[in-house]
Amino acid sequence: FRISLTKKEEIVLDFFMGSGTSIAAALKTQRQFIGLEQLDYIEDLAIERFKNVISGEQTGVSQRCNWEGGGSFVYAELHELNQKFVNRIQAIDSNDELFNLIERIKTEAFLDFQVHIERIANDDEDFLALSLEEKKDVLIQALDANQMYLNYSEIDDASYSIPDDVKAFNRSFYGEDEES
Template sequence: MKNAGKGKASSTIWHNIKQSIIWQELDTNTNATKDQVELFGEGVFTNPKPEDLIKRAIELSTDENDIVLDFFMGSATTQAVAMKMGRRFIGLEQMDYIHSVSIPRLQKVIDGEQTGISSDVNWQGGSSFVYCELAKSNQTFVDEITVATDIATLEDIYKRMLATGFISSKVNPKDIDASTSEFAELSLENQKHLLMELLDKNLLYVNYCDIDDEEFNISDDDKAFTRSFYGEV
C-alpha cells in the first residue's frame, strides 16, 4: 500500500486566507503520516491531511448531523473526521485502494481508534457506514478488455460489444462492419486500444433513470436502496 496516493502539503492550501488565525496551531502533515503508520503500519499516502485541519473546516461549514460530501475520498480522512464529529458523509473514490485503505480506516474508526482528533472529541467508537459500487454498463467491457490475454477472447468481447454495448456516437456502425476483417489482423494490444476507443465512456455505469431497464438486471433490493439514497420511496 506504500505511496497509495500523493497529496499536497496542507500549509500551502490556506496560505492566502486573510483570517489566518483560524488555521493557526493546527496539526502537521508529518503527524498525520504518523497516524497513518499507527493505523496501517506504514504511510500509505504522501502529505496526508491532519484530522484537525479537516475538523476546523467542518466546524466552520456544518452542524451536527449535516452531510459532508467528498468527491475524492483518498485515505478517508474527511469521512473519519465527519464520523467522529457526528456528521453524516458521502465519499466517492475510483481507485482500488478504497478496499485496502479507505474502508479499513473507517472500520478502525468504528472500532474506536485513537489517532487524530479522537481524544479532542472523546471518540469512543461506534457509528456505521454503507459501501456501494456503481452498477456497471460499458465498464464491464473495459474490465474484460483490460485482463484479456488472447485475441480469441477479444474477438468474443468485440462481438458482444456490438450486440449489447453502447458504442461511441463518434463511430459510424457501417465503418465497424467494414473493418471487421482488419480488426482480426491487429496485434493484441492494438485490438485492446481499438475496443476501448469504440466504447462510449459516458455510459460506463448504469444511469439512475435506467435502473428499471431489464437489460441491466438490477435487483429489486438494489433498486430500493438506490431510490432511498435519492429520497424516493
C-alpha cells in the same frame, strides 16, 4: 480535511477518497460525509478503515475530539454497463481473447455512435496491424463514455435485471416511496 474549516452541520465531500482519511476525520468530528472512489481497493482500505473507526480506533484526530466510536455509513457501488467491458479489455492478454470479446461487445455494449464495430470485427487491415495494447485502446475508445454506469432513471428497465432489493435500497436512499 481540516476540522477548523467546516462546521458540524456541513457535509464533507471527498471526490478522491483513497484510504478514507478525510472521511474518517469527518465521522470522528460529527460531520456528515460523502466519499467517492473509482479504484478497486475501496473495500480493502476505506471500508475496513470505517469499520475500525466505528469500533473506536484511536488514530488521527481521535484524541483531540474524544472519539470513542460509533456512527454508521452506507457503501454503494454503481451498476456497471460499459465499465465492465473496459475492465475486461484491460485484462486481455491475447488477440484471440480480444476478438472473442469483440463479439460480445457487438451485441451487449453501448458503442459511440460514430463507431462502426463491424469494420473492426471483420478483419480490418489497419486494426489488425496494431499492437495488442493499441487494439485495446481503440476498443475502449469505441465504447460510449456516457454509458459506463447505469443511470438511476433507468433502474426499472427490465433489460438491466436490477434486483428488487437494490431498487428498494436506491429508492430509500433518495427518499422516494416504493410507488415512484
